[in-house]
Amino acid sequence: MTRSNVLIQKAGVLIVGLLLGVLTVVLAPSNVVQADKTNIETRDSIFFSKNVPVTLYSDPETKQPTGKTLSTAVDAWKVFQIAYNGEYLMSYNLGDNQWVKAADDRPESLGVMSNDGYFKEFYSNGKAVTVYSDPYLTKAIGKLDPTISHWAVIRNSVPRGYFYSFDLGDNQWVGPSENTRIILDSYFFRADTPLYNSEGKRTQAINNANYTYKIFDVKTIQGGIYVKLGSDDQWALYDAGTPN
Known part of the structure; x- marks a missing residue:
């Protein structure tokens, strides 16, 4: 059975790291570079942070945080490279090896619709998934109870034809990740x-x-x-x- 509206671990004070102003830009080569299982490809696009202090990393695998975050005064950033592993999009390079997780990219705009039975559940896989009060996933309010893995989906958001976030009831929004699944x-x-x-x-x-x-x-x-x-x-x- 699915379970909704059961949250624990209220979010505390959000600690913001050093803010960047304008990112230093280093143009990437036009060819595709492969390092181990990570493929890096030149890409001209936009990363939407929606004024969230997104963590910056020095590596495309996003395992080495720089201690800095994106400025909350800016909501959109130019992308120069993407990194992916197989079909899984990992990260974006915003210039000078300043990488952000692909999961932190917010859509420019989205619509919200009711779940009409298309989704069976959100499977959290025993993870304390962060819960947000908005479908853009910008305002953290708590975490899912890790002792529960099955959650009913009430609504979902749709930007540009794909599913971005899921309301588990009462504006408690979560997003998918490599450790969780939205089950149809x-x-x-x-x-x-x-x-x-x-x-x-x-x-x-x-x-x-x-x-x-x-x-x-x-x-x-x-x-x-x-x-x-x-x-x-x-x-x-x-x-x-x-x-x-």
Whole structure:
């Protein structure tokens, strides 16, 4: 069962690091550079911080914070490079190796609509996900209870044709991350997709034609997020499927 409106750990005072003025710009080469699993590509676009003091990093993997943040007096920044790993967009270079997480990019504008049954739930995977009071995810108000992983989705925001944030009730908004998933009510899986039991042992594979399956449950099995397509021997890795 899904659970909503249960929050803990109210947000404390937000500590802001050193603010930058105008970012120093170093033009990137036009070719694609690959370092380990991180691909870096030249990109001319805009990063929207929405006046949030977004943390800056010195590396595209965003593991080395510089101790500085973006200025809250500016809401949009020029992007010179992007970094990605496979299909996963990791970060943006705003110039002079000043990287920001892709997850911190806010849409320029968005619309809000009710969940009409398209989403089954927001699966927090036992994480204390930050909760915001606005769909742009700029005003943190607390965190989800990490003892609960299943949350009902009441509304969602839609910028430019994709889903950005999700209201769990009473304007308690969360965003997806690499450790969480927004679970659709049904999902498309191709033939030969492996199936497992609830302990992670492979049992069979989808043996009919490509098909859209109703999702009955979701859980973490051996570190991966799996969805139940039928019996307890029919769990599929959620990321192996695609939306309808």
